[in-house]
Amino acid sequence: MxxxxxxxxxxxxxxxxxxxVRIAGGESVALWHGDDDIKNVDAVILPGGFSYGDYxxxxxxxxxxxxxxxxxxxxxxxxxxxxxxxxxxxxxESHLLPGALIRNDHQHFICRDQTLRIEDVNSAWTSSxxxxxxxxxxxxxxxxxxxxxxxxLDMLEDNGRVIARYVGLNPNGSRRDIAGIRNERGNVVGxxxxxxxxxxxLTGPTTDGLGFFASVLTSLAGSx
Amino acid sequence: MIDTVERAEQTPEQIQPYAELGLKxxxxxxxRDILGRRPTSSELAMYSVMxxxxxxxxxxxxxxxxxxxxxPPTDAxxxxxxxxxxxxxxxxxxxxxxxxxxxxxxxYVEPYQGAATGVGGIVRDILSMGARPIAVMDPLRFGPLDxxxxxxxxxxxxxxxxxxxxxLGLPNIGGxxxxxxxxxxxxxxxxxxxxxxxxxxxxxxxxKGVGNLVVLYGARTGGDGIGGVSVLASETxxxxxxxxxxxxxxxxxxxxxxxxEATLEVLHAGLVEGIQDLGGAGxxxxxxxxxxxxxxxxxxxxxxxxxxxxxxxPEEILMSESQERMCAIVRPENLDAFLARCAKxxxxxxxxxxxxxxxxxxxxxxxxxxVDVPPRTVAHEGPVYERxxxxxxxxxxxxxxxxxxxxxxxxxxxxxxxLLDLVGSPNLASKAWITSQYDRYVLGNTVLAQPEDSGMVRxxxxxxxxxxxxxDCNGRFAKLDPYTGAQLALAESYRNVAxxxxxxxxxxxxxxxxSPEDPDVMWQFSEAVRGLADGCLQLGIPVTGGxxxxxxxxxxxxxxxxxxxxxxxxxxxxxxxxPMSWGTxxxxxxxxxxxxxxxxxxxxxxxHGHLGGLPPVVDLxxxxxLARVLIDGARAGAIRAAHDVADGGxxxxxVEMALRSQSGARVTVQGDAFTFLFSESAARAVVVADQPxxxxxxxxxxxxxxxxxxxxxxxxxVEFAGLFDVTLDELRHVxxxxxxxxxA
Numbered sequence: 001m002x003x004x005x006x007x008x009x010x011x012x013x014x015x016x017x018x019x020x021v022r023i024a025g026g027e028s029v030a031l032w033h034g035d036d037d038i039k040n041v042d043a044v045i046l047p048g049g050f051s052y053g054d055y056x057x058x059x060x061x062x063x064x065x066x067x068x069x070x071x072x073x074x075x076x077x078x079x080x081x082x083x084x085x086x087x088x089x090x091x092x093e094s095h096l097l098p099g100a101l102i103r104n105d106h107q108h109f110i111c112r113d114q115t116l117r118i119e120d121v122n123s124a125w126t127s128s129x130x131x132x133x134x135x136x137x138x139x140x141x142x143x144x145x146x147x148x149x150x151x152x153l154d155m156l157e158d159n160g161r162v163i164a165r166y167v168g169l170n171p172n173g174s175r176r177d178i179a180g181i182r183n184e185r186g187n188v189v190g191x192x193x194x195x196x197x198x199x200x201x202l203t204g205p206t207t208d209g210l211g212f213f214a215s216v217l218t219s220l221a222g223s224x
Numbered sequence: 225m226i227d228t229v230e231r232a233e234q235t236p237e238q239i240q241p242y243a244e245l246g247l248k249x250x251x252x253x254x255x256r257d258i259l260g261r262r263p264t265s266s267e268l269a270m271y272s273v274m275x276x277x278x279x280x281x282x283x284x285x286x287x288x289x290x291x292x293x294x295x296p297p298t299d300a301x302x303x304x305x306x307x308x309x310x311x312x313x314x315x316x317x318x319x320x321x322x323x324x325x326x327x328x329x330x331x332y333v334e335p336y337q338g339a340a341t342g343v344g345g346i347v348r349d350i351l352s353m354g355a356r357p358i359a360v361m362d363p364l365r366f367g368p369l370d371x372x373x374x375x376x377x378x379x380x381x382x383x384x385x386x387x388x389x390x391x392l393g394l395p396n397i398g399g400x401x402x403x404x405x406x407x408x409x410x411x412x413x414x415x416x417x418x419x420x421x422x423x424x425x426x427x428x429x430x431x432k433g434v435g436n437l438v439v440l441y442g443a444r445t446g447g448d449g450i451g452g453v454s455v456l457a458s459e460t461x462x463x464x465x466x467x468x469x470x471x472x473x474x475x476x477x478x479x480x481x482x483x484x485e486a487t488l489e490v491l492h493a494g495l496v497e498g499i500q501d502l503g504g505a506g507x508x509x510x511x512x513x514x515x516x517x518x519x520x521x522x523x524x525x526x527x528x529x530x531x532x533x534x535x536x537x538p539e540e541i542l543m544s545e546s547q548e549r550m551c552a553i554v555r556p557e558n559l560d561a562f563l564a565r566c567a568k569x570x571x572x573x574x575x576x577x578x579x580x581x582x583x584x585x586x587x588x589x590x591x592x593x594x595v596d597v598p599p600r601t602v603a604h605e606g607p608v609y610e611r612x613x614x615x616x617x618x619x620x621x622x623x624x625x626x627x628x629x630x631x632x633x634x635x636x637x638x639x640x641x642x643l644l645d646l647v648g649s650p651n652l653a654s655k656a657w658i659t660s661q662y663d664r665y666v667l668g669n670t671v672l673a674q675p676e677d678s679g680m681v682r683x684x685x686x687x688x689x690x691x692x693x694x695x696d697c698n699g700r701f702a703k704l705d706p707y708t709g710a711q712l713a714l715a716e717s718y719r720n721v722a723x724x725x726x727x728x729x730x731x732x733x734x735x736x737x738x739s740p741e742d743p744d745v746m747w748q749f750s751e752a753v754r755g756l757a758d759g760c761l762q763l764g765i766p767v768t769g770g771x772x773x774x775x776x777x778x779x780x781x782x783x784x785x786x787x788x789x790x791x792x793x794x795x796x797x798x799x800x801x802x803p804m805s806w807g808t809x810x811x812x813x814x815x816x817x818x819x820x821x822x823x824x825x826x827x828x829x830x831x832h833g834h835l836g837g838l839p840p841v842v843d844l845x846x847x848x849x850l851a852r853v854l855i856d857g858a859r860a861g862a863i864r865a866a867h868d869v870a871d872g873g874x875x876x877x878x879v880e881m882a883l884r885s886q887s888g889a890r891v892t893v894q895g896d897a898f899t900f901l902f903s904e905s906a907a908r909a910v911v912v913a914d915q916p917x918x919x920x921x922x923x924x925x926x927x928x929x930x931x932x933x934x935x936x937x938x939x940x941x942v943e944f945a946g947l948f949d950v951t952l953d954e955l956r957h958v959x960x961x962x963x964x965x966x967x968a
Contacts, residue, residue, distance in 0.1 A: 015668065
């Protein structure tokens, strides 16, 4: 399976996402922001970082990158896309996912080992977890507060589209403790915490993050 | 009117504002003697900033020579002192470069940008050696936690360190946070960066090859960081000239990230003959140092520099400390390829000059010659001072005022209260409020990060080879005895690296002191350097580079002498690192000898506000032996967890391990309870062993005292048998609450 990892000029966790794909057993393919050719990959990860510096609004410029034109088109056609942190922000700015991410309510950048509860396993990226499973993965963001209007939040909840929620402590003021959501079809997932940093016992708090990458490989294998 | 060389020759009598630029009259005269005429205003600007204390090390040079003279025999040093940063061989063809620098004064004026650009500057130093930066650390020092100005500077400095490093994608893996009243008007912001490269990728700052091109790339040049040179601007443009600008630089971490990627691409593609970052003194420094280290000549067309502000005068362009700029020497046939790589990363680049063999650095401004100087006289042959120094008159009285006279807690209840008081004291409390604002995970190679004894990162993903770095300094010890204090800083840093299982290899330092014009301070400085140089020789680890920061004082009151020492170690497989966390079982042992040493201790400072006496004994042979036990024990798999004993003594070490592990312990107090708990004797570590006999044998073999203290229980209480118990909840509450309560 070929999983593309996009590098924007300010991407920071692209190497980590590629490593996570490899550890999960996939082939990682480097994609470049300025190139609309996504090299026949089966799925795409938009990694964490600061895409174009994000001095404006996180992800607001990235959505116009040439590579995003192709990714948005393919995502509508069902290709799995995972946006982590800045990638989540880009997915919201691209309107592949509803809502927006704003500055943390406490105004500080925060890096911590965060407990999450997996709420939905019907997405391409969460199928290897069980509903209600609690995992610990790193969280690190300055603008990670997920917001949407009540109607949107109700819609997300009613349709099982909240894929993960913060447990114990809401680290950024996200509404209804939401850490990640998916689109209706389940191929597009946005997640604020960083599963790619929890794939090796040596460097991560756990290896709980591997499930996201294993899930997509399984779901791609199933769809062939 | 532009002040040209021709005009300078014709107007020898013109009065020049050298004093306002910080030059002494004899220094100004020396410039005139070198040039055989008065300097142009541009030349005056260059000399004034390059001959400043910050750039020329004119007060410290005569002392710093000891780091070279007393260099221990070593095979590890690939590039020594004098380059942007030293480089050490860590094996398997890997080289690592690391360095610590200060950004103290800018951070006091503008905390966020001062701290941010401090990180940016040290990262470019590492980058200019050809290395990919892989981690940063930040030793920080502030006034009292409850002081209003600490509340002004601390959050801004922490946000600046985090904001820049997080956006750059470098894990912040450690450092220090220390509070002391002497830092109130002069906080210390030191920044350390570590970089890794293959041996063949090492690059140096020299302009070699006549006809090669000088390329300036990165951010455009603006008016930031110009400071005192506005004196010249206002003289040159008396009317309608540029407005005075802030002297603190503003950072753009996104541009720095692009600069890193573009630089590594051009270096790896073999497109660069020499490279230099632009930091203090900007283009003046980069051009004169490159030329001085290379063929000896360079010509620059200054009007080609891309500007953010078109009104800048040539003097200001030469001085500008705009961030995120680099200067490369490129062969003409490689220029197109170089520019293409820059364009890929949206980095602007422009040829501003070429390498010559004239022996002169010449600079033109729209066809007129404004600089014509021998570059060595600017970059390397600045003034050198033998500043007077003398042991302060008050030193004897300070040392006579021993902490032994202070009243001590005696009953179990008093000892328990003292322990809790210290665990929650600003210097010993959890720094998580600060360090959680730093990304420690990015790049995916962080094996250990704060609050572990040293930060550790994996360098080679295939073999697991990695490096560990710790920075340390107890300024109170250095005040009591600068020679011993500097050695204690070295010893602690060395010990911290060994505690995590890494073999100490090399040293960097950031020497933060008061005014070198004060003989008391100069004595502290000379003693600290002597102590450090002697200590490094004895431990067999060379100093690879560092930084001196003088004039850290408020009025006539200097800061505690603060020679921050960073030790780098290598570990052949990071899987074998030793963490602080002790799990839920195992035998707790104390390695090393405990003496009743309380002068300069955290207890004397926090409980009594006392500073006097002599610091703990430093025994570097004992440190070496202890390190062997820690490293060999880790390699043999005999040690499960370890933690260095320093500030707060054995009590604090045990509490930190228990909190880190969320697992309690039962220990038996040895000898005098107060001494056992709170003495700060050096050369000690707490270890937890699965095979205590193996550790005891190893300790005996190396002549290290080894005392079995008790065992890890996995319960939620730390029991000091026969004295008192304290629950983890109580400890955690006290430990975690202090910093957020003061700053939130």
